[in-house]
Amino acid sequence: MLELAAILPLGAPALPLDEAGKYVAGAYIVFVVLLVVYVAIMAAKVQRIERELREVASFAEQRKGADREEVNA
Amino acid sequence: MYGKGLRPLSIATVAMLALSLSLVFFYAPLDADQGFVQKIFYLHVPLAIVALIGFVIGGIFAIAHLRTDNRKWDAYSYVAIHISVIFGVAVLITGGIWAKASWGHWWVWDEPTLVSFLIVFLLYATYYPFRYAIEDRDRQARYASVFAITAGAFVPLNFMAVRMAESLVHPRTFATANGGLPGEMMFTFLCSLAAMALLWTTLVKFELTAKSASGQVKRLRRALDAPVSGGSSRIAPEVS
Numbered sequence: 001m002l003e004l005a006a007i008l009p010l011g012a013p014a015l016p017l018d019e020a021g022k023y024v025a026g027a028y029i030v031f032v033v034l035l036v037v038y039v040a041i042m043a044a045k046v047q048r049i050e051r052e053l054r055e056v057a058s059f060a061e062q063r064k065g066a067d068r069e070e071v072n073a
Numbered sequence: 074m075y076g077k078g079l080r081p082l083s084i085a086t087v088a089m090l091a092l093s094l095s096l097v098f099f100y101a102p103l104d105a106d107q108g109f110v111q112k113i114f115y116l117h118v119p120l121a122i123v124a125l126i127g128f129v130i131g132g133i134f135a136i137a138h139l140r141t142d143n144r145k146w147d148a149y150s151y152v153a154i155h156i157s158v159i160f161g162v163a164v165l166i167t168g169g170i171w172a173k174a175s176w177g178h179w180w181v182w183d184e185p186t187l188v189s190f191l192i193v194f195l196l197y198a199t200y201y202p203f204r205y206a207i208e209d210r211d212r213q214a215r216y217a218s219v220f221a222i223t224a225g226a227f228v229p230l231n232f233m234a235v236r237m238a239e240s241l242v243h244p245r246t247f248a249t250a251n252g253g254l255p256g257e258m259m260f261t262f263l264c265s266l267a268a269m270a271l272l273w274t275t276l277v278k279f280e281l282t283a284k285s286a287s288g289q290v291k292r293l294r295r296a297l298d299a300p301v302s303g304g305s306s307r308i309a310p311e312v313s
Contacts, residue, residue, distance in 0.1 A: 024109060
């Protein structure tokens with residue numbers, strides 16, 4: 001504990017605004033970046049679902065057309 | 074079904090985040106001890122609280138899954154843990170930045186609060202390989218639920234152990250009856266906490282909606298005997 005107290009600036013004066021601003025901006029930017037990355041990944045997943053839905057819809061339409069031709073024949 | 078109410082929830086989340094950010098930078102007074110750096114508190118602490126509560130909620134959903142054998146609860150548990158792990162990453166990074174600004178070190182290994190959060194985070198990081206290692210979906214869901222319950226029970230125990238331990242440098246948030254915060258700071262903190270809780274809920278709902286849509290497409294494909302295209306996940310739980 002004494003060793004830790006020796007290396008940590010406990011009770012040190014607050015950082016000046018220009019220096020503290022970098023850290024505060026960094027912390028908030030990290031949060032926003034994480035959020036944006038997550039939303040981008042989810043957007044890609046939603047796009048994939050949309051593509052799969054289109055494939056299934058076109059398959060269903062093809063099958064319906066084939067069934068109709070079978071009935072007509 | 075899961076998408077119901079997502080739009081108003083998203084709007085409420087954005088409004089609350091905007092309000093809390095405005096309060097942090099234009100209303101809350103500067104801390105007498107730390108100065109401007111203390112603004113990280115309004116991001117770091119709510120993220121940590123919501124992440125830890127999210128892990129416990131994941132455990133509660135897992136109990137519901139084991140009790141009812143309804144796969145819906147397994148998906149809820151999975152998504153709750155997933156979003157909480159992402160919040161956990163943000164907690165560790167913002168905490169490191171705050172530590173560097175306040176103490177001059179990115180990380181202090183002797184500090185129980187920091188190390189205990191890292192242990193909880195790493196515990197939940199093993200949830201994914203543990204889950205994905207099991208091929209059979211029923212067994213996967215059951216084992217993942219047992220994991221979520223055990224780890225979820227560990228979170229409050231760990232929290233209490235840290236509270237009882239001697240703190241070296243990390244402050245004990247709300248160690249006193251009035252929280253140790255002046256009124257303006259407390260109000261700003263509570264708004265930030267509400268914003269983070271709303272964000273967590275919105276992201277959970279968003280992911281559940283996407284999983285539900287994916288599950289419905291798979292069901293439709295199976296019903297039509299349609300060929301399966303590549304790229305679909307075999308490991309994440311389905312919601313129908």
